Every structure is written in C-alpha cells, then in structure tokens.
Amino acid sequence: MKNKAMQSRLKAEVMEFIHCHKSLQLASNDADGAPHASYAPFAVGDNCLYVLLSELASHGVNLQRDARASVLIIEDEATAANMFARVRVNYSMRAEQVQRDSATWQAGIASLVDRFGEFPGQLTQLQDFSLFRLVPTGGRYIKGFGRAYKLPGNTLAGDDLQHLNRS
Secondary structure, three states: OOOHHHHHHHHHHHHHHHHOOOEEEEEEEOOOOOEEEEEEEOEEOOOOEEEEEEOOOHHHHHHHHOOEEEEEEEOOHHHOOOOOOOOEEEEEEEEEEOOOOOHHHHHHHHHHHHHHOOHHHHHOOOOOEEEEEEEEEEEEEEOOOOOEEEEOOOOOOOOOOEEOOOO
C-alpha cells in the first residue's frame, strides 16, 4: 500500500481499536509446549502492551519460562455486524518481564493505573504480581472479508501496513 494518507488512516484506526478495548486474549505455552489461552486487562505503552500477571497463574508462569506469546484483541460479539468477520488485531509477541521498581515498571504501572484506577497499584503490593511488557514481533489487522493487513514487528501499528493479497 503506497498511499500515505491511507497508511496514516489505517495506523490511527488500529490504535483507536486497541485503545477502545481493555482486555486481551493471551496465548502462552505451558511446560510441555502446549498452548494455554487466558485473558488479561492491558495498558498501551511505547509500541507495546503492559499486563500485570500473578506468578501463581498459568499465564504468568508460562511467560516467565517462554517469552513467546500471541495476543488477540477482538470486537465484541454484541456489536459485530457479522460474527464471521469480527474486527480484530492479533500479534505474535515477545514477553519481557519488567524489573520491579525500574523506570519501565513505573511507566507500565502508571499506564495501568491511568486506565483502570488504583486497583493495579494495589496489586503491585502483592509480591507474586509481575509486570510484563508485550512487544509485537508481527501481526495482522483484520477489518472483515478481504480487508486484512500485515502489521510490522516492534510496533503496534507501524507506518507500513500491507494488504494481505491472495497469492
């Protein structure tokens, strides 16, 4: 896609879609390499998503052991015009456990508190909660049938969204 105005519009659309949602579907790998599906509330950071997870929960344990993850943010069923073509963005992610009390920790927790109120801050008082920074390694934005775009890595939307053509 070469049209800069269209690229800019699509980028803004992806970011607006992400900001309009408060939770994501998270797939991680268990100790045997089997997929594990869960969900988590999230905040948006600098080209990443922040999630605060308990180390007692399966997804927290999984991400500590294997940094590979997949994230899906999807249009609500109640508002979808077509259940077979729900708007969605999915990413392959690299999970980075953030060191407690580091500058990145402070920024991530502040983003979560801005989005959800004081509750995430209260969770940080529990030592089993870890902050993860989910960094995209690639993804797709799907607006419906024949309207899918490849998202570059290291960014939530990027400046070069490419239409996925049938090849």
